Amino acid sequence: MELLLDNIRKSFGDKQVLKGIDYTFEKGKIYGLLGRNGAGKTSLFNCLSGEIGMDSGGAFLREKEVSSPLREADIGYVFSLPILPEFLTGYEFVKFYMDINRDKIEPGKSIEDYFDIIRIEQEDRHRLIKGYSHGMKNKIQMLCFIITRPPLILLDEPLTSFDVVVALEIKKLLREMKQDHIIIFSTHILQLAADLCDELVILNNGTLQEIPADTLHSPEFEERIITLLKDEGSND
Numbered sequence: 001m002e003l004l005l006d007n008i009r010k011s012f013g014d015k016q017v018l019k020g021i022d023y024t025f026e027k028g029k030i031y032g033l034l035g036r037n038g039a040g041k042t043s044l045f046n047c048l049s050g051e052i053g054m055d056s057g058g059a060f061l062r063e064k065e066v067s068s069p070l071r072e073a074d075i076g077y078v079f080s081l082p083i084l085p086e087f088l089t090g091y092e093f094v095k096f097y098m099d100i101n102r103d104k105i106e107p108g109k110s111i112e113d114y115f116d117i118i119r120i121e122q123e124d125r126h127r128l129i130k131g132y133s134h135g136m137k138n139k140i141q142m143l144c145f146i147i148t149r150p151p152l153i154l155l156d157e158p159l160t161s162f163d164v165v166v167a168l169e170i171k172k173l174l175r176e177m178k179q180d181h182i183i184i185f186s187t188h189i190l191q192l193a194a195d196l197c198d199e200l201v202i203l204n205n206g207t208l209q210e211i212p213a214d215t216l217h218s219p220e221f222e223e224r225i226i227t228l229l230k231d232e233g234s235n236d
């Protein structure tokens with residue numbers, strides 16, 4: 001399975017943020033999306049998820065030479081600022097989410113199993129989401145895609161809110177899941193990108209640019225990325 005981005009363009013007023021995004025992402029890999037503040041990473045994710053409309057271009061999933069337009073149901077999107085019904089308990093929300101997605105759930109997994117996966121303690125499961133920490137809310141958002149397992153998973157700076165222990169668990173989980181999914185996550189933490197990603201792409205002056213694979217584990221990794229990101233700044 002592949003995700004094909006075809007000449008995606010998006011402007012806000014006079015500001016052209018995405019200037020023709022062309023890229024092919026493959027199943028089985030974790031992609032790190034890098035870019036400076038305001039480069040358009042969230043805008044790209046929002047265009048893909050349908051949160052905002054693209055001005056032109058398109059996104060398609062291709063399976064065995066057959067392409068179909070990307071649909072909302074194909075995407076699990078974890079926002080950097082989690083959006084959840086705060087008036088429900090974690091348990092109530094997850095139960096509701098499982099009920100409405102009954103047809104997509106792996107047989108044999110209970111609600112408690114899912115909470116165990118993301119390590120939310122028993123006593124916290126029945127507390128209102130309103131009182132959850134940022135990291136716990138992110139975990140609940142992640143649980144949504146663990147439950148429904150959509151082909152495309154978009155993570156907008158997700159791991160920054162987790163403590164080191166949870167971050168390690170989530171990294172492990174993403175690595176386990178990657179064989180069946182296309183995972184793209186945006187981050188400003190270069191070490192995390194180098195550690196977790198199979199490929200890196202930079203959103204540079206409104207277009208996506210692949211970073212050569214040999215850069216990822218080279219001793220000059222950080223230096224080379226920073227040079228590329230600075231180049232972007234000079235294009236503004």
Ligand SMILES: Nc1ncnc2c1ncn2[C@@H]1O[C@H](COP(=O)(O)OP(=O)(O)OP(=O)(O)O)[C@@H](O)[C@H]1O
Pocket residue numbers: 012015017035036037038039040041042043044
């Ligand atoms: N709804 C909107 N209306 C007007 N301008 C917007 C809107 N959304 C984003 N922008 C602008 O588009 C540009 C890209 O923003 P975006 O949030 O996509 O960048 P980003 O790469 O995710 O940044 P960061 O790393 O700081 O989160 C910015 O100049 C931002 O102000």
